Each structure stands twice: as structure tokens, then as C-alpha cells.
Amino acid sequence: MSTLMSVGVNERVLSDNDRVALRLKDRFAETGTLVVNLISSPGSGKTSLLEATVKALGRDYRVGSVVGDVATERDADRLRALGIPASQILTGGACHLDARLVNKTLSEGGFEALDFLFIENVGNLICPTSYDLGEDFKVALLSVAEGDDKPLKYPGIFSRAAVTVITKIDLLPHVSFDLDGVREEIRSLNPAGTILTTSARTGEGIRDWTWLLRDRLAAKLSAVSWVV
Ligand SMILES: Nc1nc2c(ncn2[C@@H]2O[C@H](COP(=O)(O)OP(=O)(O)OP(=O)(O)O)[C@@H](O)[C@H]2O)c(=O)[nH]1
Ligand SMILES: [Mg+2]
Numbered sequence: 001m002s003t004l005m006s007v008g009v010n011e012r013v014l015s016d017n018d019r020v021a022l023r024l025k026d027r028f029a030e031t032g033t034l035v036v037n038l039i040s041s042p043g044s045g046k047t048s049l050l051e052a053t054v055k056a057l058g059r060d061y062r063v064g065s066v067v068g069d070v071a072t073e074r075d076a077d078r079l080r081a082l083g084i085p086a087s088q089i090l091t092g093g094a095c096h097l098d099a100r101l102v103n104k105t106l107s108e109g110g111f112e113a114l115d116f117l118f119i120e121n122v123g124n125l126i127c128p129t130s131y132d133l134g135e136d137f138k139v140a141l142l143s144v145a146e147g148d149d150k151p152l153k154y155p156g157i158f159s160r161a162a163v164t165v166i167t168k169i170d171l172l173p174h175v176s177f178d179l180d181g182v183r184e185e186i187r188s189l190n191p192a193g194t195i196l197t198t199s200a201r202t203g204e205g206i207r208d209w210t211w212l213l214r215d216r217l218a219a220k221l222s223a224v225s226w227v228v
Contacts, residue, residue, distance in 0.1 A: 017131060020099035024106075024134025028117070029224050034217040035117045037133050039157055040141035041150075042123030045167035047075045048200035049141065049209070050118050054082045056210045061115040061217075066105055068097040068122040075120060085110045096127035099134055115217060125154040136220060137162035144168050144177040151185040159189040163196065165209065170199040 014022070028035050038046045047067070054063055064085040067075040076088035087105045089097060102119060111117065119135060121128040129138075140161035142150055145168055151158045158164060164186050172179065183195050194212065198205035 017099045020103050021132035021134040024099060024103055027106075028134060028136075031113055032221050032224060033114045033117050034213065034220050035119065035133075035135040036213070037119045037121060037128075037135035037138045038141060039121045039125070039128045039138055039161065040123065040143075040167075041125050041146055044123070044141045044143040044146060045200055046120045046123070046141055047078055049165065049167060049198060050079060050120060051082060052198075052200045052203065052206045053118070053210060053213070054079065054084055056206055057116065057213065058082065058084060062113060063116045063118070064111045064114045065118045065120065066097075066102055066111075067120040068101070070094075070122065085114075087111075091122055094127075095122055095124045096131055097121050097133060098131050102133050116213065125150070125157050129156040129160060136216065139163045139165060141165045141167050142182070144171050144175050144179075148176075148178045148182045151182060151189060155189050158186050158193075161190070161193060163194045163212065164190075165205075166195065166197045168199060168201070169197045169204055170202045 038050070040046055050065060057063055065079045066087050066089060067079065068089045068091055069075060070091055070093055073088045076086040079086035087108070087110070089101050089105055091097070091101070097119065119133055138161040140157045142164060144166065166179070166182065179197070186193065186195055196205055196208050196212065198209055
């Protein structure tokens with residue numbers, strides 16, 4: 001038997017990852033859960049932004065989190081300390097999460113009927129970019145301490161993320177970071193994207209971020225109710 005298969009040009013060839021991601025999307029549509037995949041360099045403030053998010057939304061919404069790291073339970077411990085379900089996925093060296101890892105973790109239970117599921121990806125600006133985890137949208141984080149040259153050096157994530165959050169804005173007086181220039185560069189890569197600025201330390205911008213999340217959840221729920 002030939003090992004070669006002919007595939008029509010219009011036929012979409014789904015990878016194993018995409019198949020699982022589609023099943024996850026169905027599951028999240030059924031439960032009415034908004035799923036956000038956070039991607040950034042190590043240390044740019046993903047867990048800190050999530051801590052601030054849980055504090056702002058946790059009283060009104062059911063929030064859960066899945067956190068990817070190469071090693072340690074530290075980030076999941078930080079989020080569990082706020083009283084939400086949080087599961088740590090240890091990749092053992094891999095530089096990104098994939099849909100099967102997320103699916104396996106969720107199938108172990110504790111994440112049913114959430115309003116928001118935040119997936120904190122492994123700290124990396126490249127590897128996680130092309131993996132669909134069943135999320136509604138990707139969020140790129142860029143801290144002002146990382147340098148303002150990053151969007152054009154790592155265009156993949158900044159062009160794919162529906163939202164870019166520029167973090168650690170409280171450090172702006174102490175670093176050389178051209179905020180307007182960075183906004184312009186991100187817009188050149190992703191004209192339809194939203195750009196926010198936040199500080200998990202002072203709370204600046206957290207309200208805008210959480211309103212964006214509330215709006216996106218409401219939009220998803222009304223779209224799902226049209227389909228059902
Ligand atoms: N000044 C300031 N420091 C911050 C802010 N957000 C996070 N940090 C600090 O930045 C460091 C890294 O923050 P994390 O939230 O752990 O970053 P992360 O992106 O989750 O890191 P990894 O999971 O290792 O990739 C910590 O020391 C935080 O206290 C902020 O808004 N302002
Ligand atoms: Mg973290």
C-alpha cells in the first residue's frame with residue numbers, strides 16, 4: 001500500500017493538536033467558559049496579572065487557571081492561595097503547552113462550570129505562539145523592563161494575540177521604553193488588536209483589563225445562546 005496520500009487542496013488537514021483544541025472549544029462553548037491563553041517571556045508578569053485578575057473578578061465569577069512551567073508548582077500555588085482551582089502542568093523541558101496537555105489536566109476534574117479559564121503558558125515568546133489550546137483568544141504580555149524592541153523581533157505572537165498587555169507600567173520612570181513607539185509597532189503588526197497597559201503592583205489598568213474580559217465573556221455567551 002502506498003504511504004503517500006493525495007489530499008485535496010481545499011481539505012484542511014488537522015493536526016492532532018488542532019483536533020483536541022476543537023474538542024476543547026466545544027466543551028468551553030457548552031459550559032459558557034471564556035478561555036484566555038497568556039503568552040510572554042519568563043518573568044514579564046503573567047502570574048501577577050492573574051493574581052490581580054482573580055482579586056478583581058473572583059467574587060462575581062467562577063475563575064480557574066491552568067499553568068504551564070518546565071518545573072515547580074510555584075505559580076499554581078500562588079493562584080490556589082487565592083482560592084481558585086489551579087493546576088500546574090509540568091512540561092519537563094518543553095517550551096510550550098499543547099492541547100492534549102490542557103485536555104488531560106482538565107479531565108482530572110475541578111474545572112467544571114467556570115466563567116473564565118486562564119491558561120498561563122510556559123514563559124517563551126516563540127514556541128507557544130502556534131499552538132491552539134482551545135482558547136477564545138491569545139494575550140501577549142510585554143513588560144516595560146524587557147525593552148521596546150521586542151514586538152518587531154518577535155512578530156509572531158504580537159500579530160496573533162487579540163490583546164497585548166504592556167505590564168509593569170509603574171517601572172516606566174526607571175527604564176528606557178518608548179511606549180508610543182511600541183504601541184505603533186504592535187498596531188503595524190496587528191491593526192485589529194487591543195493594547196492595554198497595566199501594573200499589577202499599583203493596580204493601574206487592571207480595571208480596563210477586567211472590563212475587557214467581562215465584555216468578551218458576555219459576547220461569547222450571547223453568541224453561544226444564538227447557536228443553541
Ligand atoms: N514593578 C512591578 N513588578 C511586577 C509587576 N508584575 C510582576 N512583577 C514582578 O515581576 C516578577 C515576575 O512576575 P511573575 O508574575 O511571576 O511573572 P511570570 O510572567 O508569571 O513569570 P514566569 O511564570 O516565570 O514566566 C515578580 O518579581 C513580580 O513581583 C508589576 O506590575 N510591577
Ligand atoms: Mg508565572
